[in-house]
Amino acid sequence: MNRDQVILLVEDNDDDAELTVMAFREAKIANPVLRLEDGVEALDYLFARGKHAGRDASDKPAVVLLDLNLPRLGGLDVLEALRADEQNKHLPVVVLTSSTEDKDRLAAYRHHANSYVQKPVDYDQFVTAARQLGLYWTVLNVRPPDGW
């Protein structure tokens, strides 16, 4: 269990980002939520490069919540880059999106997403989803051993 571990939220829509952070707060998930706005910045952060150069890349988020439709570099491209990287191929990534289209679900799992969650329109359901996601990925889930 690690309450300090960051939950990385990659989301371009400000409303959705704020609602997600609020939902985590309301669900009493204490981990800090770091929000990044697009796929390029997400990879810069995780690979500790660009404006995140110098960051300790081994300090990994508990989970990445990844939207699919992102500016510059889309969610699937981010997943592909992560899975191709030795240091990040096991990083837990949950696709968090409005879409329930078969092709999106299939593509996400094909790119080895750990999970696929649809953002509910109903805020109460959103809080429930955030609580379950937060508890599962920061408390219940056991991460791969260090040095993977």
Added chain:
Amino acid sequence: MTAVLARQVAEAERPAARVLLADADNDRRRELAGLLDRLYQVRAVADGEAVLHEVRTSPPDLVILDLRLPGRDGVDLVKALRDAEATHLLPLILLSARADEDAALQGLDAGADDYLVTPFSEGALLTRVRARLTTARLRKQSARRVAEVSKELESFSYAISHDLRTPLRAIDGFSRTLQAAYGGDLDDQGRRYLERIRAGTQRMAELIDGLVGLSRITRATLKRERIDLGTLARRVLSGLVASEPERKVEQAVANDLVAQGDARLVVALLESLLGNAWKFSAKQPQARIEVTSEPRDGDLVFLVRDNGVGFAMDYAKKLFEPFQRLHSPSEFPGTGIGLASAHRIVTRHGGRIWAQAAPGQGATFYFTLGEPT
């Protein structure tokens, strides 16, 4: 430019169609090639293997095939061309001698488009070639158009499902937060307004889900298999019972309701029809839902009947249109998508759906699933 003139210009500017001529008779091959050469790009070959080679290496727009080619039976050659993906729809005109007309007919059976018996006039050949090329072009155009439209539909439905939900989530989320954090500063009226906003967003979300479902039905590939509607109906009904266990509803589902249909879509169809029967019989002290079949005009017709509130037949025409509802939401909730989906599922199967009802006398929905069962 007039439309006619525009068409003529377009006709003139279109690159000449490529015609492959296969004829073992040297004199006739030269003669026909000369004739066709004025209008088309012609390649002429003299045996069956050369035909197969040519269609692979420089695909023609049309093939003229003499049935008596050395090295390969003419009818077999037609079959080979029809079996291959690339030449499945390639226009194919056969040439045959009077004595061989049977072979030409076999060739038509094997998928050739037309045939000519020798001797034939120049006009007979050129007219057939032109007609077949036009048909093929129109077929290609409409296939392209269908592909375009279905692609448009797909991105439209994607936009609805994805992009419309996002602002809706913001409206619901922030009004909920407003309620929680500042609700105390509002009077009862103000809080009621917030409730109305949230109810509106939920309704909108349901409509979006319904529309997306509807377009999914249109786009789904139909997988016809042997299904038992009775088993499927009982499964759907037990789901409804589980959702409202306190209700007492008599169920009468016939055995042996076997049909050929897409199981997933037919379940959605039954969910819509049985869901309605369940909903509209809610105020009935002795509710009853029946699923059965009867033969009618050589078709097997399936029936879903309830003894609920029914409706006046004056409105029956609007029943299957999206968003049309015969009851107010306060009376019976719903989006008006269910029967539109049912209609689309039945239509996709090549079947028909209709209803018979009267106010206070229940409703019966009839449907067929196309091909004989």
